[in-house]
Amino acid sequence: MAVTILFLGPMRDLAGMESCEVQAPLDWAGLLKAVNGEVAEQLLNRRVNVACGGEVLADKTSLNAGDGDEVALLPPVSGG
Amino acid sequence: MAVTILFLGPMRDLAGMESCEVQAPLDWAGLLKAVNGEVAEQLLNRRVNVACGGEVLADKTSLNAGDGDEVALLPPVSGG
Amino acid sequence: MFDIRLLPSSLDSHSATDRLAAESPDAGGIATFIGKVRASESDLAAVEALELSHYEPLTLLGMNDLGYIARERFDLMGLVILHRTGRLFPGDPIVCVAAASRHRRDAIQAVDFCMDHLKSAAWFWKRELRGGEWHWIEPREQDNDDLARWCE
Amino acid sequence: MFDIRLLPSSLDSHSATDRLAAESPDAGGIATFIGKVRASESDLAAVEALELSHYEPLTLLGMNDLGYIARERFDLMGLVILHRTGRLFPGDPIVCVAAASRHRRDAIQAVDFCMDHLKSAAWFWKRELRGGEWHWIEPREQDNDDLARWCE
Numbered sequence: 001m002a003v004t005i006l007f008l009g010p011m012r013d014l015a016g017m018e019s020c021e022v023q024a025p026l027d028w029a030g031l032l033k034a035v036n037g038e039v040a041e042q043l044l045n046r047r048v049n050v051a052c053g054g055e056v057l058a059d060k061t062s063l064n065a066g067d068g069d070e071v072a073l074l075p076p077v078s079g080g
Numbered sequence: 081m082a083v084t085i086l087f088l089g090p091m092r093d094l095a096g097m098e099s100c101e102v103q104a105p106l107d108w109a110g111l112l113k114a115v116n117g118e119v120a121e122q123l124l125n126r127r128v129n130v131a132c133g134g135e136v137l138a139d140k141t142s143l144n145a146g147d148g149d150e151v152a153l154l155p156p157v158s159g160g
Numbered sequence: 161m162f163d164i165r166l167l168p169s170s171l172d173s174h175s176a177t178d179r180l181a182a183e184s185p186d187a188g189g190i191a192t193f194i195g196k197v198r199a200s201e202s203d204l205a206a207v208e209a210l211e212l213s214h215y216e217p218l219t220l221l222g223m224n225d226l227g228y229i230a231r232e233r234f235d236l237m238g239l240v241i242l243h244r245t246g247r248l249f250p251g252d253p254i255v256c257v258a259a260a261s262r263h264r265r266d267a268i269q270a271v272d273f274c275m276d277h278l279k280s281a282a283w284f285w286k287r288e289l290r291g292g293e294w295h296w297i298e299p300r301e302q303d304n305d306d307l308a309r310w311c312e
Numbered sequence: 313m314f315d316i317r318l319l320p321s322s323l324d325s326h327s328a329t330d331r332l333a334a335e336s337p338d339a340g341g342i343a344t345f346i347g348k349v350r351a352s353e354s355d356l357a358a359v360e361a362l363e364l365s366h367y368e369p370l371t372l373l374g375m376n377d378l379g380y381i382a383r384e385r386f387d388l389m390g391l392v393i394l395h396r397t398g399r400l401f402p403g404d405p406i407v408c409v410a411a412a413s414r415h416r417r418d419a420i421q422a423v424d425f426c427m428d429h430l431k432s433a434a435w436f437w438k439r440e441l442r443g444g445e446w447h448w449i450e451p452r453e454q455d456n457d458d459l460a461r462w463c464e
Contacts, residue, residue: 008367009437010448054369072367078431078438078449088215089285090296134217152215158279158286158297174326185351185403192344193420199337251337264431265458268345268424275416306417 001067005034011048011073014038024067031063031071042075049074083145085114086152091128094118095153106145115153122155129154161238161260164227166220168246173256176240184237184260191267192258193275199250201290209289210248219245219283226277234270236261241274243284273310280307313390313412316379318372320398325408328392336389336412343419344410345427351402357443362400364438371397371435378429386422388413393426395436425462432459 003026007015015035022034031050032040042048043060050060051072057063065071083106087095095116102114111130112120122128123140130140131152137143145151161183163176173194181190197210223241230239238260248254255278259270278284279299286297313335315328325346333342349362375393382391390412400406407430411422430436431451438449 006367008435009365010439012365013448051367051370056370070369072370074367074370074435075437076451077434077436078451086215088283089213090287092213093296131215131218136218150217152218154215154218154283155285156299157282157284158299181346181348181403188347188350190344190346190348191423192342192346193416194333194342194344195340195416196333196342198340198414251333262350263454264345264347264427265424265454268420268427271343272417272420272424275420279416302415 003065003067004070005031006070006072007039008072009075009077011039011042011075014042015073024065024069026063026065026069026071028061028063035073039073043073047076081147083147084150085111086150087119088152089155089157091119091122091153091155094122104145104147104149106143106149106151108141108143111143111151119153123153127156161240162227162231164220164223164239164241165243166214166223167242167244171242171244171253171256173242173253173258176242176256177258180238180240180258180260186262187237187260187267188262189264189267190258190260191264191271192256193271194253195255195275197248197250197252197254205291207250207288207290208292210252210254211287211289211294212243212245212248212254213285213287214245215283219243222282223278226274226282230259230270230274233273234259234261234266235263236266236270239270239274241278243278243282245284276303276306276310279303313392314379314383316372316375316391316393317395318366318375319394319396323394323396323405323408325394325405325410328394328408329410332390332392332410332412338414339389339412339419340414341416341419342410342412343416343423344408345423346405347407347427349400349402349404349406353442359402359440359442360444361441362404362406362438363441363446364395364397364400364406364436366397366437367435371395374434375430378426378434382411382422382426385425386411386413386418387415388418388422391422391426393430395430395434397436428455428458428462431455 259267261267411419413419
């Protein structure tokens with residue numbers, strides 16, 4: 001199995017896809033390399049969050065996704 | 081014609097009636113005399129208002145009701 | 161839509177707010193408050209009925225004034241103020257205030273503002289039938305404090 | 313009654329608030345806010361459609377947490393938080409928050425509180441179709457300010 005990267009909201013347009021699969025394990029450096037330049041730039045913005053396995057990471061640079069994990073890239077929200 | 085005194089809300093119970101007619105003209109002293117002791121006492125409370133001819137009096141002691149006027153005694157409200 | 165009325169027999173909040181929504185297509189939000197006759201008061205016997213009296217020459221005029229002030233103060237696309245008079249029973253709506261605005265906080269604040277004024281500064285007197293006896297409702301101190309929030 | 317749901321296809325605010333009122337007989341008031349798709353934005357082309365995306369593992373969980381916090385913070389007898397997902401059209405309700413409480417200010421404040429959190433801190437992303445093109449909605453600065461009001 002692999003790690004699924006999920007692009008939420010406007011991140012989907014920047015990535016040009018809804019999701020992709022990359023090889024496990026995946027850490028922060030690996031994530032920045034796995035995505036395109038525009039997405040990587042967004043990831044550096046402190047208002048963009050990363051969830052792994054359904055939990056929002058308090059410190060996204062501590063990402064450590066294993067086989068079967070879903071990594072969601074969460075841009076600033078605009079709900080209600 | 082005469083002046084109608086209207087007892088609103090809890091004032092009605094104190095007066096024992098909904099309204100009464102007294103002779104015109106009616107001023108503040110006349111009003112205090114025209115109503116019973118309990119109502120007169122209430123009228124001295126600054127939170128009790130008096131309207132004459134559909135207008136709440138800024139200074140109720142300036143009451144000066146003429147023939148056909150309706151004088152309404154307005155206790156503190158409890159709406160909504 | 162500005163719809164301000166005294167209702168002697170029934171109050172249909174859904175039809176009023178539906179019309180408000182339909183007539184405010186550019187509003188981003190509709191805030192509503194519905195005050196109801198409570199089935200029970202803490203530590204008191206159950207409420208059997210409630211009676212709202214008003215003074216015709218002043219009450220509706222005062223509600224219209226309140227509506228004008230709310231429209232001046234908040235950015236509203238519509239405002240509904242409906243208030244019952246007469247005899248009501250537990251569960252019945254007493255008052256419905258609804259506001260439509262482009263952005264939500266104007267609508268929410270306008271409803272809050274109107275309710276505070278209706279509670280403390282509108283010409284209504286309320287009495288409750290509990291245990292077979294009528295009791296006049298005194299203004300709550302809290303209501304006067306709530307009203308004071310709006311005076312700069 | 314505590315009813316917190318994501319709705320993929322339609323949102324019936326009347327039936328939710330009717331049930332809230334029926335199941336909160338001792339509540340003195342029901343406050344409601346309904347957020348709608350606006351027919352037009354000032355200075356922009358008319359909105360043809362709106363699409364709300366969410367992230368299943370986080371979004372409903374976050375709404376439930378919000379409900380718990382609101383119940384801790386305000387004296388509520390019931391709370392409804394309904395939020396649409398998917399494609400919506402002008403006039404459609406996006407979100408409905410309703411609260412029942414003994415005294416009115418708890419209900420009004422709980423609705424205000426929940427809306428501020430749903431706007432700025434819930435996992436939803438919104439885009440609008442205008443002039444045939446989709447535009448992602450950026451968070452409004454005002455929404456963040458509104459949220460900050462609740463942090464002591």
